[in-house]
Amino acid sequence: MGRHTELDVGLVVTAHGRHVMVETPDGARVQCHLRGKKSECVVGDRVRWQASGDEGVVEHVEPRRNLLMRQDEWRTKSFAANLDQILVLVAGEPMFSESQLSRALIAAETAGIPVRVLLNKAELPQAEAARERLQPYRDMGVQVLEASLKTRPQESRELLRPLLQESATLVLGPSGTGKSTLVNLMVQDAQAQVGDISQALNSGRHTTTTTRWYWLDPAVRHGALLDSPGFQEFGLRHVSAEELPRLMPDLRAHLPDCRFYNCTHRHEPGCGVRAAVERGEIAASRYRIYGEIREELERTKW
Ligand SMILES: Nc1nc2c(ncn2[C@@H]2O[C@H](COP(=O)(O)OP(=O)(O)OP(=O)(O)O)[C@@H](O)[C@H]2O)c(=O)[nH]1
């Protein structure tokens, strides 16, 4: 028997600084504070907590299966834990950034979380250019789905339901791609679930930047979507420059062909990666993104 058996278990459904909202196994939500200055909680955490008046105190965070980091201007912060998968939404209008997509895939690979890509607004003529841009990702084994969340909601729901219904899925994507449309399509009572959280956080001001947990069906509480508004960039600074090539599957496939075991794939002779770029087996865009991220990682290492 552990020392926490007398405490209640709970799921963190939103976290902001030292304020977190914990959901109990029977679905009640309790605002909690964190015990201890150093402890940190993120959405998706399983915790042990103790009631204290109307509120609660988180005493212990259970070990995490995985943890994602994000980057803001100043630092790398953790922001979601215990995910089953990530769904990256992209579109042709606005055209998605390949660099952002690659960073999301690298972050997921580092954390050991499976990723799917969903090309939304598939009915638009601009989707064709997005499809082409996604080809290298399909080629390296990323599953790319297509939907029209707004214009073909029924069909989209049927496509997505089996993929989402038993999982905790983090939804990411640039602004204007259809994240809200997705949440409203797949989540029952999404507005009510948001209302709950902002009320309990007791201030509207944080709600635009806080990752939220939505049960697809609050009555059943199996599958959930995690929406991360205002999401900018994944934190990759915990990744070392040397391990970067192994986190990019299309580069990884050619690493055994490099003459030097510590090849940076930039200027060394006998580089299998560059040879593959020249043969067209690695997309030029991917090689460029590799160079950019590698340089960033080398620059920020102190
Ligand atoms: N043509 C078309 N438009 C869509 C589709 N899905 C969503 N949209 C439109 O795209 C726009 C952006 O959708 P949102 O769901 O608000 O996008 P978002 O990713 O939540 O954007 P932010 O709130 O800025 O983060 C809206 O005008 C939607 O109606 C689709 O399948 N086809």
Ligand SMILES: [Zn+2]
């Ligand atoms: Zn090389």
